[in-house]
Amino acid sequence: xxxxxxxxxxxxxxxxxxxxxxxxxxxxxxxxxxxxxxxxxxxxxxxxxxxxxxxxxxxxxxxxxxxxxxxxxxxxxxxxxxxxxxxxxxxxxxxxxxxxxxxxxxxxxxxxxxxxxxxxxxxxxxxxxxxxxxxxxxxxxxxxxxxxxxxxxxxxxxxxxxxxxxxxxxxxxxxxxxxxxxxxxxxxxxxxxxxxxxxxxxxxxxxxxxxxxxxxxxxxxxxxxxxxxxxxxxxxxxxxxxxxxxxxxxxxxxxxxxxxxxxxxxxxxxxxxxxxxxxxxxxxxxxxxxxxxxxxxxxxxxxxxxxxxxxxxxxxxxxxxxxxxxxxxxxxx
Amino acid sequence: xxxxxxxxxxxxxxxxxxxxxxxxxxxxxxxxxxxxxxxxxxxxxxxxxxxxxxxxxxxxxxxxxxxxxxxxxxxxxxxx
Numbered sequence: 001x002x003x004x005x006x007x008x009x010x011x012x013x014x015x016x017x018x019x020x021x022x023x024x025x026x027x028x029x030x031x032x033x034x035x036x037x038x039x040x041x042x043x044x045x046x047x048x049x050x051x052x053x054x055x056x057x058x059x060x061x062x063x064x065x066x067x068x069x070x071x072x073x074x075x076x077x078x079x080x081x082x083x084x085x086x087x088x089x090x091x092x093x094x095x096x097x098x099x100x101x102x103x104x105x106x107x108x109x110x111x112x113x114x115x116x117x118x119x120x121x122x123x124x125x126x127x128x129x130x131x132x133x134x135x136x137x138x139x140x141x142x143x144x145x146x147x148x149x150x151x152x153x154x155x156x157x158x159x160x161x162x163x164x165x166x167x168x169x170x171x172x173x174x175x176x177x178x179x180x181x182x183x184x185x186x187x188x189x190x191x192x193x194x195x196x197x198x199x200x201x202x203x204x205x206x207x208x209x210x211x212x213x214x215x216x217x218x219x220x221x222x223x224x225x226x227x228x229x230x231x232x233x234x235x236x237x238x239x240x241x242x243x244x245x246x247x248x249x250x251x252x253x254x255x256x257x258x259x260x261x262x263x264x265x266x267x268x269x270x271x272x273x274x275x276x277x278x279x280x281x282x283x284x285x286x287x288x289x290x291x292x293x294x295x296x297x298x299x300x301x302x303x304x305x306x307x308x309x310x311x312x313x314x315x316x317x318x319x320x321x322x323x324x325x326x327x328x329x330x331x332x333x
Numbered sequence: 334x335x336x337x338x339x340x341x342x343x344x345x346x347x348x349x350x351x352x353x354x355x356x357x358x359x360x361x362x363x364x365x366x367x368x369x370x371x372x373x374x375x376x377x378x379x380x381x382x383x384x385x386x387x388x389x390x391x392x393x394x395x396x397x398x399x400x401x402x403x404x405x406x407x408x409x410x411x412x413x
Contacts, residue, residue: 091378091382092381092385096385096388096390099384099390100384129393129397130393133373133393133397134393136373136377137380137381141374146374147373148373
């Protein structure tokens with residue numbers, strides 16, 4: 001069974017409510033319908049109720065598979081607003097919130113914030129920027145976390161790492177030039193993400209071109225500082241570095257280069273890149289030369305699971321991302 | 334209609350709160366990225382505060398595109 005099959009299996013055992021604010025989009029509705037009908041999730045379509053019902057019928061979907069939330073219906077909206085403004089640390093007041101909720105993306109996130117949905121899934125009609133900003137405004141970031149970021153899960157044929165052919169990597173998509181604190185936050189979030197999704201015991205390596213002081217310079221200083229900050233903030237997590245990539249994932253290299261105790265060196269299951277240049281090139285190398293499947297990017301750092309899918313994604317990929325986000329949401333509780 | 338000067342003062346105070354800065358050190362020329370070094374999370378908090386207090390809705394992407402506090406005041410003024 002490959003990793004995606006395992007994740008699908010997990011989703012079925014505990015289907016989560018996934019809110020779709022871009023329900024009218026044909027690909028989105030199809031992906032929502034199929035994942036719902038196959039029992040992986042409970043799809044909640046958020047938007048103009050009548051329009052959604054009409055489109056679903058025309059497209060040949062059984063309405064009973066969906067929960068349809070009409071954003072113009074006042075009484076439910078009122079309940080949501082009341083519950084939302086009563087939450088601690090929300091930044092929008094009632095009037096401004098009501099205005100924002102005319103947009104289904106914000107409406108869906110409010111539902112999620114108050115527990116009426118487990119995931120918000122968007123990104124086809126809204127840009128990544130829209131989704132990230134709405135997420136920060138409505139869902140908010142986890143306590144102590146200063147940036148949104150992402151990780152990807154790579155299934156690399158022939159790779160024999162500490163989780164078989166799998167390796168989580170981040171950030172290859174979102175946070176462009178993290179400072180030391182942000183880099184530490186990416187590592188911490190990544191540990192939480194893999195725990196939620198895969199039940200792994202996270203072993204997180206922060207990589208650079210130096211292993212424990214073998215090189216010097218400001219590029220390395222940032223990574224060293226990030227390791228320090230991450231350990232300070234979350235001493236419960238196995239986050240270590242700075243390591244070169246090979247010292248992070250290869251036991252024989254780690255044995256030569258890492259001359260102290262480390263729970264991570266040589267057996268990392270998460271690799272954190274120092275910036276997005278490395279991260280993006282890194283994932284492309286793994287895909288092109290390693291012939292890997294890369295799943296993601298999975299957004300992290302939010303208090304709850306927010307998912308942004310690629311605009312050009314085919315329905316099969318959207319379905320995979322929906323199911324991954326649902327399993328993360330189930331695992332985060 | 335609110336006077337421009339009054340709006341400037343209000344926005345400066347809100348920037349000071351969101352970015353944890355001394356309002357006396359901020360001006361219309363203060364740059365978000367270069368001078369305040371803020372991440373998007375602070376900008377989001379600032380936009381929320383503006384929406385709560387001034388009763389406007391801003392596009393978050395537009396607000397994030399403002400280089401200086403003056404640019405942001407122009408954006409808000411256009412929405413009032």
